[in-house]
Amino acid sequence: xxxxxxxxxxxxxxxxxxxxxxxxxxxxxxxxxxxxxxxxxxxxxxxxxxxxxxxxxxxxxxxxxxxxxxxxxxxxxxxxxxxxxxxxxxxxxxxxxxxxxxxxxxxxxxxxxxxxxxxxxxxxxxxxxxxxxxxxxxxxxxxxxxxxxxxxxxxxxxxxxxxxxxxxxxxxxxxxxxxxxxxxxxxxxxxxxxxxxxxxx
Numbered sequence: 001x002x003x004x005x006x007x008x009x010x011x012x013x014x015x016x017x018x019x020x021x022x023x024x025x026x027x028x029x030x031x032x033x034x035x036x037x038x039x040x041x042x043x044x045x046x047x048x049x050x051x052x053x054x055x056x057x058x059x060x061x062x063x064x065x066x067x068x069x070x071x072x073x074x075x076x077x078x079x080x081x082x083x084x085x086x087x088x089x090x091x092x093x094x095x096x097x098x099x100x101x102x103x104x105x106x107x108x109x110x111x112x113x114x115x116x117x118x119x120x121x122x123x124x125x126x127x128x129x130x131x132x133x134x135x136x137x138x139x140x141x142x143x144x145x146x147x148x149x150x151x152x153x154x155x156x157x158x159x160x161x162x163x164x165x166x167x168x169x170x171x172x173x174x175x176x177x178x179x180x181x182x183x184x185x186x187x188x189x190x191x192x193x194x195x196x197x198x199x200x201x
Contacts (some may be wrong), residue, residue: 013170
């Protein structure tokens with residue numbers, strides 16, 4: 001393992017319905033997110049990141065001159081290929097990979113026949129970009145943004161007799177702190193109590 005970290009942030013997402021219900025319109029909704037992350041492989045360019053993430057999604061429904069909030073809260077397991085390049089005092093990078101999302105709670109203010117029957121497990125894909133501050137400390141500050149979109153629908157079925165598919169997507173921003181572990185020495189240290197020159201035992 002190369003590093004461990006934590007990253008809280010904000011989400012800005014909505015549901016995309018294949019069929020609008022009686023003129024209802026979906027708008028973006030702010031939420032919170034947070035990740036516990038681990039990075040692997042001390043390669044200067046390529047790394048692998050795994051995360052356990054909490055994410056508040058959902059949508060704002062505008063219907064019949066009223067506003068309703070439908071919330072969906074997820075715990076996800078994220079895995080990304082990370083590609084980075086040092087640039088002066090900063091380390092810009094990109095991340096790309098899949099998420100397996102588990103819907104652990106929801107609250108439907110409107111259209112409960114859809115929200116209450118959304119799939120417990122589904123797959124999404126995310127792409128992100130970030131920058132890490134280079135420092136001599138083992139603690140590294142970073143900030144990053146993501147775009148995340150369902151690969152599998154969050155819901156597919158009938159709503160008020162209308163065949164409907166729901167795809168969720170969101171934009172995310174987070175700021176984080178990680179601890180980088182000291183790499184192991186590739187060669188064992190030579191003990192030379194006699195103080196002999198190199199190559200002389």
